[in-house]
Amino acid sequence: MIDLEITPVLERQLLLQLGDRLKRLRKAQGFGTVEMAARVGITRNTLRAVESGDPGPSIGTYLRVMSVLGIGGDLALLAGDTLQAPPPGSAAARSHRAAPVVQVRVSAETANHKLQDLQSLALHEEAVRQVKSDPALVLRAQETLKRWLATGDVRSVSLWREWQNILTTGTWRKVLGRTRHAQHLRQSSPLVTLLPEEARQRILKQVRDLKTGIVIEGTHSARPEAGAMQEAP
16 A cells, blocks of 8 residues: 655645646547536536646545546546455465555656745645634734835735735635736735744745655555556656
8 A cells, every 4th residue: 555644735736736637638638618617517617726726626526527538537446446455365365476566756847936836835825724723813914914015015015905805804715726816916925924934844845855756655455466657747
């Protein structure tokens, strides 16, 4: 079995890669967003969330999208018996042949600032989690914005005023997306100033590990006659 702690940064990267894969498959099969959403039975906004690797949509939604694209078997494989250990007493269980090693290498692209944006996204997801658990942090962020508005760069005023509304309404999804506007909001964010240094350094380390590349490996005991090596760019 494969055993690895899935850190928040690794989890986010895997979802981003899955979303990108689904988007590429949809385009390769000639489906527009309207047709694809109708086939799946979801809204275009939900489809955009799936293709952005958003953790918000349910696993059932992801599965329906994968099914329409013809790759539902990927999840069915995990849900079925194929990856389970063989029953005691079976021929597979009695086999003395060494089980093959399965390796999956996951890394983040460094081109076009993708790694930096992943880092910013992970920092903001952690900050949002802390704000939700301690609403008093919102007041600190609002005070920071007031200081910035009084003395900061006038070119960022519109983004800071939008942040004031986000902090008041709690519309965190606006800043946790993959749109260019969400990236601009994160670049002008007061949230990361709230993070304890320990939390910040933990996330930065996870990003550095991902930049180097993380290898998930283990043994596949259910089918000892076949091995696999897979790389996720």
